[in-house]
Amino acid sequence: MSILIPHPDFTAPRLAAAPEARFVPAPADGVLPEGFFATTNLPTYAKIDGRWRMPREPRMDAALVRDAEGALWAREGRRVRAGQLVAVGAAEDGSEGILVNVPGAGANGAGEFKFMSSEVSREKPIDYALMARILVDERERGGYPVWVAGPALVHSRARADMTWFVRNGFVGAFLAGNAVAVHDIEAAIFGTTLGMTGTGESTSGGHGLHMRAINRVRAAGSITAAVRQEIVTGGIMHALVEKDVPFVLCGSIRDDGPLPDVITDMVAAQDAMRAHTTRATMAVLVATALHAIATGNMLPAFVAESDTADDALPTLRELPTICVDSAEFVVSKLKDRGTHQAFGVVTNAQDFMHILRLYVERELAERGAGVLA
């Protein structure tokens, strides 16, 4: 069961020729010399008197200290006394006399111990400026950004921001489910979503309001008809109709209604989605595991600049894919289902939309482009 970790081959020329580790006295109690070697939790060797030696009590975030008896210790900085000899150096590959055995580094010793190497984490910064530049670039070059949204986008105030992106030409196609449109239209007609007000309060009689919204659209015949008849006078679906942006509403087993525009057959719905995913030059997936993974399944990881059927192979570039969810899990799942190119943003959909809009507005202002309210 035990997994043995072999020592490095110290007879290799590079290591045989390595210099001795260098030690410098600590300037004060609990203070290390500048340039001290910072330990890791991996097997570590310092070359002393021509021999590679391992420290006692190894641990990360410590220094290597040689005590009066010549013994080598990994020791926390606070425990080092003035004048004790502390190893210095930054290289972990032996070139300064200290070698760290990084797993998977291979014979060339190219590995390096690192923090923060997980792919998706709420602790990673979110580069809104970059995303804003990509979006504005896409608009400028006439790209076809496909947006895929879940209902959390509508429950919260992100609805206004999503509407703004539609109105201002950042949406090539909008893919969602029945619930997104239902909540959006409930908000347009009654000012609530699932009976909850914009400040999060439940309303009396609220649990039936989404059913009443659905019923009014069914009576009108379609969402477009409901917009034309001024039953629906604002919000995302209204903007999509007004701006003639194509949308696909795919049914699901948990739908109420559904709205007349919803494609209830999943094979037909995937066919309708494909018409957009094959044209996509960018994808923004917000707050939906189901639709994000569905879209990821259908989306190439790349954009071909010309028809792949041409005699000459087209220029290819990465298809920017942004996946926003409040849990790392959805992004990891999307990647585990093969959408490796997804760039994960772990945050609340409402906040994401608001800040992204802010950065896009700034980017537009810098480029001197106008904006609709």
Add this chain to the structure above:
Amino acid sequence: MSILIPHPDFTAPRLAAAPEARFVPAPADGVLPEGFFATTNLPTYAKIDGRWRMPREPRMDAALVRDAEGALWAREGRRVRAGQLVAVGAAEDGSEGILVNVPGAGANGAGEFKFMSSEVSREKPIDYALMARILVDERERGGYPVWVAGPALVHSRARADMTWFVRNGFVGAFLAGNAVAVHDIEAAIFGTTLGMTGTGESTSGGHGLHMRAINRVRAAGSITAAVRQEIVTGGIMHALVEKDVPFVLCGSIRDDGPLPDVITDMVAAQDAMRAHTTRATMAVLVATALHAIATGNMLPAFVAESDTADDALPTLRELPTICVDSAEFVVSKLKDRGTHQAFGVVTNAQDFMHILRLYVERELAERGAGVLA
């Protein structure tokens, strides 16, 4: 094992006197009449010919339909045919002939079926405008808002926003752990946090940078000394020192270093925190389970406007407590530990800080107040 659900007492005067349920024909196939009664999943009774009857195939989000044979059904709107009789009414307490037996409603029938009644959910809207008004009010009245922050605040770009709040007088005291100050100072000196750049890249040699930052402050003697010696020239800790805002850095078992300012004894650290929690007029807890719950333990749920030792009892008001975390769990845990008054915001700390600052800037502009960059 079975939990029986008794029927309501239909002999009670209110129910005995209730009118018959009203039925109206559906205007078209799959379209319900306006004002249709929207069902729940609870036991439901319609008064028909003087008798309270239950529908067949009960479910929520349906209508009550009387078929040609007089049988009563819960039926989805899409399955209703033109002319079928559909119950109308909004009241669930029998006053319009339809009664829903809501658990816990009591004899007075005051209960009501509702959606979205959970206390903490990422699906709830975040009222930044309200939080901004409270913060500006606090500053105007000379309140003492206590901020409690976890390291996620510094990993991401929220560091600049936190610094802004300190510089502009919104922070009465700042409570955090060693890691917050270490990351902040690593960012000030090296531009990284745990060796990760502001755009989320790992840097070569990065894993040792936080140790080097700690070592420089230990050499200087204290954070204040490091600021005075211009080792630390920006960021949160720098602003706290410059603006003379008190801070408490409480140690924890996972600390590297620690920094010289960290109170390593937990009893002493709680005593130091208490000096601020007893004065607090507001609390903002961002991205830290440990410190949020610690502060919640020490924080009254109320503010006394005058000394409680006075002969007259002081005026009391709720202590506004905002708890921000990317998971519902931390807020629920805080409430489960007794901090019932906490208002939970489920989002990414970076985004929270950025939008909150934006709203505070707007609020200040509306009130004609100035701002420091």
Add this chain to the structure above:
Amino acid sequence: MSILIPHPDFTAPRLAAAPEARFVPAPADGVLPEGFFATTNLPTYAKIDGRWRMPREPRMDAALVRDAEGALWAREGRRVRAGQLVAVGAAEDGSEGILVNVPGAGANGAGEFKFMSSEVSREKPIDYALMARILVDERERGGYPVWVAGPALVHSRARADMTWFVRNGFVGAFLAGNAVAVHDIEAAIFGTTLGMTGTGESTSGGHGLHMRAINRVRAAGSITAAVRQEIVTGGIMHALVEKDVPFVLCGSIRDDGPLPDVITDMVAAQDAMRAHTTRATMAVLVATALHAIATGNMLPAFVAESDTADDALPTLRELPTICVDSAEFVVSKLKDRGTHQAFGVVTNAQDFMHILRLYVERELAERGAGVLA
């Protein structure tokens, strides 16, 4: 913006007649007398010399101490010195001279400060013994438990346990999506799920195996045909076919294939589900937000022991609904969508199934009932 908290009406007879608070000396430094009053973070009043007084430095988890000057303090036990006077009593309603103003307690003072009052939390114990008794009871009385499962059930080893529940008569109907059946059949044919082995390793060529599994069933014509032709010789779907347990596979927008048995039209799929939800006497929802909420939408919160169309109203009992997910969020969302009766279990589906089976086996052994392997 400030929410004022009124003081209780101390002229009310119950409070006017309340006794004085009782104080007892602390037996040793840092040790409180038995029966000490444990504080909360709410406004608290002790009756001293006929007057209701509030302590200084209020906080929870402290004692009420009267110092030598007669001042009243909330003080942590560790700070109390031997001989200091400490309030004793358990009642928070004034009946022992100490009153806690619990929000929402109403005039009758029935409120009480409590920890751990959130509805859904991973910190709550899971009562497997109770769930096992309910399942065995259901089998004995010929109930109709509806199981609803997500793909995590099949990725992990819970597949064997689910199969066991089918074989041993605990499943009235099985509702799931395409993915559950695809993973199960991939496991039956190739021993992998999405190309991952039972110990979590990716296999070479693995990403296509689920497509090959789908293709074989499509070639056979149906899952039942694939079982009859011994293409599928084990697992959940095999057991359902062999034991003649009805199943409904509902399509979704993210399906590969789909398998021929999948109902791709969502309206037809809901109709197929309704045939089972209207008969359900119990529901077990494991590791699926989509199908759990879909089922919750269609499921009454109660079971009628006889036909609701009969002249006499039927006996009603609660419909036991167990919802298992690894995040509190899904259970809260289910409740927020109206399925209030759901009992949430926050754990990994694999572990849930394994322990539930173990407890059911024990319950069966106690009742002397036999088991199939």
Add this chain to the structure above:
Amino acid sequence: MSILIPHPDFTAPRLAAAPEARFVPAPADGVLPEGFFATTNLPTYAKIDGRWRMPREPRMDAALVRDAEGALWAREGRRVRAGQLVAVGAAEDGSEGILVNVPGAGANGAGEFKFMSSEVSREKPIDYALMARILVDERERGGYPVWVAGPALVHSRARADMTWFVRNGFVGAFLAGNAVAVHDIEAAIFGTTLGMTGTGESTSGGHGLHMRAINRVRAAGSITAAVRQEIVTGGIMHALVEKDVPFVLCGSIRDDGPLPDVITDMVAAQDAMRAHTTRATMAVLVATALHAIATGNMLPAFVAESDTADDALPTLRELPTICVDSAEFVVSKLKDRGTHQAFGVVTNAQDFMHILRLYVERELAERGAGVLA
């Protein structure tokens, strides 16, 4: 901003010499031939008439179809008609005439498209049998497994299982915080944790019970004294005292009390932990972010079979490190802080402990070893 994806170098000998892609007719409508090539979302090339061509409408989980006009398409199996030509082959490196351009695969084309490659996921199976074998091996060889536990272990019934592991010799040292011991002792004295019963109910007066438990131990002077005086007669702490297993209780800023055994100074506490982490031959970290990361900071990633100070370098083996949490986040965070060797188990602590014990019992039975109740 665009990241270009170069085409492979088709003039390389391996590709120049590659055979033509092979096509086979589909046997029936919607059914692919056995051995069909399953597509990915990456740039894909099929060699046809000596030329590498890309399919139209590329997507994953599809087949490559040549239509009557000779055009190449990525097409879902359900859309393929009987007799259409479908590419066959499993290799993605061109050796069967089809090439997938996997990012990072390098010139040698060793890359392969894979699902389920994330490191930590609740969807991955948990290998309890392996963990049980490691634990029993450790006991047999006289290893020193260090257990690190958070309070969720005690809230739920895992307390009995943890006690069992202590009693049966699987625990070399036990590292935890004040809360673990407080909850355990509250359970021993009052049968509750934070006033919640073993079945999850809040009890009247329950919020003070943990304070009363602390107070009794403070009165006794230490946990050991409380065990000797039969104030504490069962549970984890009782078993540790009875079996003479060393434990370290590290303080934290959120502690109530604390118990007299808690080391409140963090530097002293780390020193006390180090005495155990330097001897550890295995680590089990359950349900605690704080203590897990603290321990990870101090723990080498390897075990040295002899003293590292000896002249000969010791044999090294990986230090088995199991990290259990209900969220992927904690395990990822642990890895992001450098504990790369951690094996993550995403589940509920209660269920983990129960199943692990079950598997250890089985392993012991297989090896003919006895067990204490």
